[in-house]
Amino acid sequence: MAYRTHGVFAMKFKYGMLTPLLALFVVAVGFPLCYAAYLSVTDYKLTDRTPPDFVGTANFASALTNPAFWEAFATTATYVVIAVSAELVLGFALALALHQQRWAKDLSRAIVLAPMFITPIAVGLIFRFLLNDQIGAVPALLHAVGADYDFFGAGKALLTLAFIDVWQWTPFMVLLILAGLESMPKQPMEAARVDGAGPVYRLRRVLIPMLAPVLTVAVLLRGLDALRVFEYIYATTRGGPGTETQTLQYFMYLEGIQFFRLAQASAMAFIVLALVLVVIVAAFRAMERNRVAERSAAR
Amino acid sequence: MASVTFSKVGKAFGSTSVVSDLDLELTDGSMTVLVGPSGCGKTTSLRMLAGLEQVSAGTIHIGDRDVTALEPKDRDIAMVFQNYALYPHLTVRENIAFPLRAKKTARAEALRRADEIAESLGLGALVERKPKDLSGGQQQRVAIGRAIIREPAVFLFDEPLSNLDAKLRVETRTELLRLQRQLGITSLYVTHDQEEAMTLSDRIVVMREGRIAQAGPPGEVYRRPADTFVATFVGSPKMNLVDGTVTGGELRTESGVRISVGGPQASSVTIGVRADDLILTPDADGAAVVELVELLGPRAIITVRSADQQLTSVVEAAALTEITVGATVGLSARDVHRFDAATGRRLDA
Amino acid sequence: MTRRFTWLETLRLAVLAAAFVFVLFPIVWVALASFKTPEQMSEPFLFAFAPSLANWQAVFASGVFAAAGRSALVGVITVAISLVVGSMGAYVIAKYRAGGSLTRFGMLAAQVVPPAVMVFPFLTMAQALRMTDTLAPVIFAHLSFVLPLVTWFLIGFFEAVPASLEEQARVDGFTRWQAFRLVVLPQVYPGIGAAGIFGFTLSWNDLFYGLILAPGNAAILPVAIANFNTFRGVQIGTMSAAIMIAIIPVVIASFFIQRRLVQGISGGAVKY
Numbered sequence: 001m002a003y004r005t006h007g008v009f010a011m012k013f014k015y016g017m018l019t020p021l022l023a024l025f026v027v028a029v030g031f032p033l034c035y036a037a038y039l040s041v042t043d044y045k046l047t048d049r050t051p052p053d054f055v056g057t058a059n060f061a062s063a064l065t066n067p068a069f070w071e072a073f074a075t076t077a078t079y080v081v082i083a084v085s086a087e088l089v090l091g092f093a094l095a096l097a098l099h100q101q102r103w104a105k106d107l108s109r110a111i112v113l114a115p116m117f118i119t120p121i122a123v124g125l126i127f128r129f130l131l132n133d134q135i136g137a138v139p140a141l142l143h144a145v146g147a148d149y150d151f152f153g154a155g156k157a158l159l160t161l162a163f164i165d166v167w168q169w170t171p172f173m174v175l176l177i178l179a180g181l182e183s184m185p186k187q188p189m190e191a192a193r194v195d196g197a198g199p200v201y202r203l204r205r206v207l208i209p210m211l212a213p214v215l216t217v218a219v220l221l222r223g224l225d226a227l228r229v230f231e232y233i234y235a236t237t238r239g240g241p242g243t244e245t246q247t248l249q250y251f252m253y254l255e256g257i258q259f260f261r262l263a264q265a266s267a268m269a270f271i272v273l274a275l276v277l278v279v280i281v282a283a284f285r286a287m288e289r290n291r292v293a294e295r296s297a298a299r
Numbered sequence: 300m301a302s303v304t305f306s307k308v309g310k311a312f313g314s315t316s317v318v319s320d321l322d323l324e325l326t327d328g329s330m331t332v333l334v335g336p337s338g339c340g341k342t343t344s345l346r347m348l349a350g351l352e353q354v355s356a357g358t359i360h361i362g363d364r365d366v367t368a369l370e371p372k373d374r375d376i377a378m379v380f381q382n383y384a385l386y387p388h389l390t391v392r393e394n395i396a397f398p399l400r401a402k403k404t405a406r407a408e409a410l411r412r413a414d415e416i417a418e419s420l421g422l423g424a425l426v427e428r429k430p431k432d433l434s435g436g437q438q439q440r441v442a443i444g445r446a447i448i449r450e451p452a453v454f455l456f457d458e459p460l461s462n463l464d465a466k467l468r469v470e471t472r473t474e475l476l477r478l479q480r481q482l483g484i485t486s487l488y489v490t491h492d493q494e495e496a497m498t499l500s501d502r503i504v505v506m507r508e509g510r511i512a513q514a515g516p517p518g519e520v521y522r523r524p525a526d527t528f529v530a531t532f533v534g535s536p537k538m539n540l541v542d543g544t545v546t547g548g549e550l551r552t553e554s555g556v557r558i559s560v561g562g563p564q565a566s567s568v569t570i571g572v573r574a575d576d577l578i579l580t581p582d583a584d585g586a587a588v589v590e591l592v593e594l595l596g597p598r599a600i601i602t603v604r605s606a607d608q609q610l611t612s613v614v615e616a617a618a619l620t621e622i623t624v625g626a627t628v629g630l631s632a633r634d635v636h637r638f639d640a641a642t643g644r645r646l647d648a
Numbered sequence: 649m650t651r652r653f654t655w656l657e658t659l660r661l662a663v664l665a666a667a668f669v670f671v672l673f674p675i676v677w678v679a680l681a682s683f684k685t686p687e688q689m690s691e692p693f694l695f696a697f698a699p700s701l702a703n704w705q706a707v708f709a710s711g712v713f714a715a716a717g718r719s720a721l722v723g724v725i726t727v728a729i730s731l732v733v734g735s736m737g738a739y740v741i742a743k744y745r746a747g748g749s750l751t752r753f754g755m756l757a758a759q760v761v762p763p764a765v766m767v768f769p770f771l772t773m774a775q776a777l778r779m780t781d782t783l784a785p786v787i788f789a790h791l792s793f794v795l796p797l798v799t800w801f802l803i804g805f806f807e808a809v810p811a812s813l814e815e816q817a818r819v820d821g822f823t824r825w826q827a828f829r830l831v832v833l834p835q836v837y838p839g840i841g842a843a844g845i846f847g848f849t850l851s852w853n854d855l856f857y858g859l860i861l862a863p864g865n866a867a868i869l870p871v872a873i874a875n876f877n878t879f880r881g882v883q884i885g886t887m888s889a890a891i892m893i894a895i896i897p898v899v900i901a902s903f904f905i906q907r908r909l910v911q912g913i914s915g916g917a918v919k920y
Contacts, residue, residue, distance in 0.1 A: 021799065108668075111668055252762070253764065268764070386813065
């Protein structure tokens, strides 16, 4: 419910409250964005001593035609799809399991949620050594049963990284879905039970549709975050083997910090931003349409 | 203690006019009730007096102060909302004492007075509780206590009884009335329930589409409604309205309805008869047939059908032996209201 | 209360048990590793061994604690600013329709900007102001993603507060600001708690901005931990100890936080 605002007092209050936020936004978000936009149309290098030259869209063109850029894009997309799908399924199962837990509720939840609070670089390093061929416990286990699996080897490294993501971030999905489950009205499920629906049917036809908004938000948030994966790669493969695990964020880091091509890196970053915005707008529209459809169906 | 004057008050949202040309005076110490269907502008008018809505036209005075441009906090008013708006994070005592904080009253003094008021409202044992642990009726009394503690010039009520169940509503209504009389504070009360309006008001104001349809003491509005809208809005069951011609003391319609009404000749007139005033006489040649009998204890509501009209009558239970479903009856009326068939306005103003 | 052990219940417990093992195994392994000497490290399954405190001593001597302190400082400042400014803004966005529907979208969009876009301007600005390798640029960089998140989060919570509460407070004699502070704000405390925790966690966990803006003397914790990243055996042990330092407070905190977090989120933010 919103207030109707007319009158001097309302206006003064409204803008008075908003100004600090706007000001900070401009400084911390707006200004860097504009400056990055400026950088992306120059040929600025970190080692430059002279002011940079204006090169128009040259950076964008070279990025869009750079096969390494698109490879990084594909790598990132694969990573996100694998990781988030796994997190959705596992997170959902775990949330359901926790939701029904009656004893030691706090403890079980605290354990399950713990990984998401650990700083990602630490998680990356833990798995780097846990899965390391010489000193890691998991390969040792595999050797003991005669199996051999090179976690960070060619063709497998990206999967391993996705697995690390799943370890750390499934708890995030669990958290959101659990919150959704706990704030869900109980009547529809009870009604379905009374109507004779079995547990699988209730799951598919009642629970999941009711949770759809929560699941959508969770996937969206997690997906956007997974796009920015950097720490796991920095801790383990550094983009390798070859360029197999070079995700977008890591690729741009190399461009800017290792090769000093700040302008190029900025241009690439804007391209990524544009792609992400397209996805978000589409998602927002879909969610709005759902909300409107729900409201008219409710009438 | 003060009077309240609305002068030519209007309110528009964009190009939609919600209240137009409102002229209303609330005399000092009186209880005025605004009543009408949804969207008639009664709540908006109340909120304009409160200062929660900005006035688009006209002025509002409390006493001789022009408050039109003042913020709510400077108007010396108290308000009870439909959902009571109790502060969930404060106890009952703190809720009641809260307005005194704005007046910078010392905390100990404020809490003491809050306790006194809570006691007088029967909430003494509950002062430590939070609103969520109270019943609807108790919450409502806390809201009232919070309004009383300010000793304001005007009380405003926005449908405070709507959230209570029917029985509690009637009980609380009586308490509210007694309280208002005792405190003698000028009050403006909004409701959509005409029965509530009739019982509570010193003065009832029926609103429709942003304007006053009729204002006056409840008895007068009931006995002499100014138009068909007021006539059918006030009083339950709804007043019977029939369009037709009066010849020889009988109202006739083209479809064949016949009611004995007395009075002079009239062509093209709307006759209004309250259910209490519609008399059913068992008569084999009668113009109406009994359709439905709803027993209410000592009385019953009878629905009869005459040609294309459905009419309502209230009869004593004793008469039900002869008036049963399917019986044919003749219709006659006493105390008839005449309205112009085209405009709906009362004809003998 | 009797519980019927249907296959569903068994499955549920199995899922939970698997999750526990999955979660705890790496953590326990690192905990053990932090007490191992380099020779012991080469045997991955050595569970019964004489623990050594060498790693921990080395870590205490290194700058890890200082880095943790810096991370905490940055996190607290970022969150404090974000909560104050964000709650004020979120309130008028939610209740006064400030900025229209564009602002809500804008908040989400701001979180989505890849750090690679923002970090280089921050770097060049820091260079220009001769503030490279200090905490101030890091704080601004963190604000760039914590502030929108906190605001976006709180908008949902403020929307859930009935308008009549503020109106009642204004009629009771308070100004709009007082009504906000005394009446509306207390209703969203759980939301503020959850937002604060989320914001602090995001700031605490950041590596990217910290790595680029403050790689050396002003290193924040994730950067300090990353600096242990070599293949020499002795470093692994010390690194494990450093990781434990980063993990322990967090795991303990998560025990107390998780209930508040679930409550806080289901209170408002789930309605995106």
